[in-house]
Amino acid sequence: MRSTKPISASVHLAVSDLLADLHAKGGCEKIGLTHESFAVILCEVATKYLPAGTTRADARTFLLTLRIDELALAQACAAGDNSAWELFLTRYREKLYQSALRVAREDSAARDLADSLYAELYGTTTRNGERISKLASFTGRGSLEGWLRTVLAQEFVNRYRRTKREVSLDEEGEEGAQFAAPQPEPLPSADSRLESATDAALAALDPEDRMVLAAYYLDGRTLAEVARMLRVHESTISRKVDKLAKSLRKRILAGMMQHGMSRRQAEEALEMDVRDLQVDIRRSLAQDSPARAFSDKEVRVRTREGSG
Amino acid sequence: MESLPKLVVKRLQSPIADSHPDADLLTAFAEQSLAGAERDHVVVHLARCGDCREVVSLALPAQIESQPVPHTIENWFRWPLLRGSAWHWTAVAAGLVLIASIGVMQLRRQQGSEVASNAPQAQPPIAAPTPSVERSSPDAAPQTRMQKDALATPHVGASIGENKRVRSAAAQNPTPAPAPQTIESPETLAQSQIQDQLIQNKVAEQSPAYANRVDKAKPALPQGSPAMAPAPSLRTDPSLLKGPPAPRWTISAGGGLQRSFDGGKTWLDVNVVADDSALDRREKTQMTTPEAQADATAEARPAAQAEGKKQADFKTKQSVLVVPAIFRALSVSSNAAEVWAGGSSGALYHTVDAGNSWARVLPSAVGLVLTGDILIIQFSDPRNGTITTSTSEIWTTPDDGQTWQKQQ
Numbered sequence: 232m233r234s235t236k237p238i239s240a241s242v243h244l245a246v247s248d249l250l251a252d253l254h255a256k257g258g259c260e261k262i263g264l265t266h267e268s269f270a271v272i273l274c275e276v277a278t279k280y281l282p283a284g285t286t287r288a289d290a291r292t293f294l295l296t297l298r299i300d301e302l303a304l305a306q307a308c309a310a311g312d313n314s315a316w317e318l319f320l321t322r323y324r325e326k327l328y329q330s331a332l333r334v335a336r337e338d339s340a341a342r343d344l345a346d347s348l349y350a351e352l353y354g355t356t357t358r359n360g361e362r363i364s365k366l367a368s369f370t371g372r373g374s375l376e377g378w379l380r381t382v383l384a385q386e387f388v389n390r391y392r393r394t395k396r397e398v399s400l401d402e403e404g405e406e407g408a409q410f411a412a413p414q415p416e417p418l419p420s421a422d423s424r425l426e427s428a429t430d431a432a433l434a435a436l437d438p439e440d441r442m443v444l445a446a447y448y449l450d451g452r453t454l455a456e457v458a459r460m461l462r463v464h465e466s467t468i469s470r471k472v473d474k475l476a477k478s479l480r481k482r483i484l485a486g487m488m489q490h491g492m493s494r495r496q497a498e499e500a501l502e503m504d505v506r507d508l509q510v511d512i513r514r515s516l517a518q519d520s521p522a523r524a525f526s527d528k529e530v531r532v533r534t535r536e537g538s539g
Numbered sequence: 540m541e542s543l544p545k546l547v548v549k550r551l552q553s554p555i556a557d558s559h560p561d562a563d564l565l566t567a568f569a570e571q572s573l574a575g576a577e578r579d580h581v582v583v584h585l586a587r588c589g590d591c592r593e594v595v596s597l598a599l600p601a602q603i604e605s606q607p608v609p610h611t612i613e614n615w616f617r618w619p620l621l622r623g624s625a626w627h628w629t630a631v632a633a634g635l636v637l638i639a640s641i642g643v644m645q646l647r648r649q650q651g652s653e654v655a656s657n658a659p660q661a662q663p664p665i666a667a668p669t670p671s672v673e674r675s676s677p678d679a680a681p682q683t684r685m686q687k688d689a690l691a692t693p694h695v696g697a698s699i700g701e702n703k704r705v706r707s708a709a710a711q712n713p714t715p716a717p718a719p720q721t722i723e724s725p726e727t728l729a730q731s732q733i734q735d736q737l738i739q740n741k742v743a744e745q746s747p748a749y750a751n752r753v754d755k756a757k758p759a760l761p762q763g764s765p766a767m768a769p770a771p772s773l774r775t776d777p778s779l780l781k782g783p784p785a786p787r788w789t790i791s792a793g794g795g796l797q798r799s800f801d802g803g804k805t806w807l808d809v810n811v812v813a814d815d816s817a818l819d820r821r822e823k824t825q826m827t828t829p830e831a832q833a834d835a836t837a838e839a840r841p842a843a844q845a846e847g848k849k850q851a852d853f854k855t856k857q858s859v860l861v862v863p864a865i866f867r868a869l870s871v872s873s874n875a876a877e878v879w880a881g882g883s884s885g886a887l888y889h890t891v892d893a894g895n896s897w898a899r900v901l902p903s904a905v906g907l908v909l910t911g912d913i914l915i916i917q918f919s920d921p922r923n924g925t926i927t928t929s930t931s932e933i934w935t936t937p938d939d940g941q942t943w944q945k946q947q
Contacts, residue, residue, distance in 0.1 A: 380600070
């Protein structure tokens with residue numbers, strides 16, 4: 232969580248305005264967080280997320296939106312306070328395993344996933360004799376329970392990506408060794424006017440609409456799942472997806488017609504695409520997003536004393 | 540739903556160049572806590588990053604309606620023969636008839652046993668059945684009564700052996716108390732036998748408060764046996780329903796090891812640091828009630844006999860190891876009655892009898908000794924296990940903890 236940005240004066244002032252209240256609200260006294268150490272944490276969180284030139288009032292508003300008690304608990308755990316760790320285990324240990332089961336959908340994989348995160352939360356990695364706890368990176372923007380689910384999901388996706396890459400490489404090796412892989416038929420080149428019209432139509436989409444389309448058509452999520460992501464009713468998403476798909480088609484057709492195609496030609500180009508365009512799904516999936524893993528490099532290094 | 544041309548779908552997956560939002564921001568987005576430019580930034584990323592969409596989707600909180608149904612019920616109705624609606628309802632009706640007839644039979648048997656217990660005691664009492672009865676102090680009476688309460692929980696269940704013990708207690712104790720009703724089913728026999736052992740082990744520290752806690756620990760069918768106990772298994776392992784019930788294990792906030800015989804409703808502290816005197820007392824008790832033990836073991840835990848040698852070896856091992864006074868648990872792995880518990884400073888304990896007796900195990904190999912706190916214990920089967928410590932050491936055993944290897 233440690234921010235590399237300098238802490239602005241307005242953040243300092245906002246933290247000092249609210250420190251006493253937030254320190255009490257977070258129950259910091261019981262879990263070994265002094266006023267000074269908590270002030271440093273609040274300054275770092277605010278500096279990480281607030282843009283340069285933030286006013287004191289904005290910084291105060293931001294601080295008041297944080298999950299203060301959960302931030303204090305996570306940071307006290309990362310600092311190695313035993314009572315904080317015990318409180319954390321009481322509240323979240325069981326939830327951690329339940330969430331892992333929900334993410335992995337299989338008992339042994341869930342246990343493996345939860346155990347590895349548990350070890351990271353406790354801080355198994357040592358650097359110069361100091362333990363690094365993943366909890367140090369929690370900033371209280373959302374709930375701690377939700378954050379635990381998110382880091383579990385990130386780890387799960389990372390593992391899935393690794394497995395997929397390994398399997399993909401193995402398959403390629405086998406194919407190369409055993410079969411003289413036939414040269415793939417050249418893909419029918421989509422009309423450049425179709426491509427540019429498609430790109431223009433997608434670029435004009437609202438990001439949230441594009442997210443909805445990608446989740447439904449690309450990721451294969453159900454309407455209910457997409458609705459839950461955005462916390463709206465399933466019927467709302469259903470109408471939205473249908474409307475977006477229709478308007479996208481219209482825009483692409485209009486774009487092609489603007490480039491000199493007749494309506495019939497444009498419709499044929501789209502239909503041809505639907506029927507015949509060969510998309511190498513495996514290759515597409517392998518390239519679907521940047522091959523970066525989720526990581527938490529900005530973790531605070533804290534020494535856990537008297538680990539027990 | 541309107542279909543999208545494949546080219547459009549393909550173009551939707553154009554990668555994004557910026558880095559992933561951190562877990563805090565993704566959580567805040569999912570919880571609708573973001574607004575303005577911050578939310579816009581996350582949405583722009585999500586529109587192009589399939590991995591982050593996957594993360595947000597996976598991390599959504601569980602819905603009540605999506606909670607899985609226990610497998611036993613699910614699988615039962617999924618038998619091919621039972622898929623037709625007629626068969627389905629026939630099966631339900633047959634089940635009801637069966638339950639009703641068992642109920643009638645049990646009622647008759649109960650009435651018979653009540654008559655027998657009200658009649659003068661024909662059977663000679665068994666000598667020194669439980670330590671609580673051995674005491675001649677005035678507080679023996681309430682303890683005995685509480686013990687009966689604990690035994691006569693929802694299955695109204697005392698095993699044959701327990702029944703004899705309680706009867707003998709009633710014979711020795713001047714306080715009159717009605718004999719418990721008896722229903723003899725394998726589940727209740729096994730449950731109450733383990734519960735009885737628990738009472739025997741804890742009897743030295745028995746107090747009204749403790750007795751109340753035992754009283755709350757009503758036996759129920761076990762709901763699973765997760766290898767890492769704190770993970771409450773949402774599935775039911777059908778194999779557990781056949782054999783003796785395996786308790787569930789967890790670690791309390793204070794690092795205390797706890798077990799539950801009722802699927803996690805109530806938890807009891809388990810002291811893994813073996814007390815020699817308690818062990819002696821337990822062994823003495825077991826020796827003085829051979830008949831009761833034989834009955835209970837023969838009817839309720841045939842599998843336990845097969846493990847006799849293992850338990851004997853275990854007791855030998857237990858007697859030679861010196862144990863520390865305080866144990867703070869950090870990890871636990873269980874497989875039916877066999878449990879491994881790890882804690883701070885390399886403390887590792889092992890039980891083969893569902894936690895009634897424990898032995899400390901010190902993993903070592905060619906001059907190396909395990910160091911650090913034991914954070915993860917995993918046993919892929921009863922013999923092969925792996926331990927991970929806070930010092931990033933990994934130790935494996937191929938033979939149920941007899942020998943250990945440190946992984947490089």
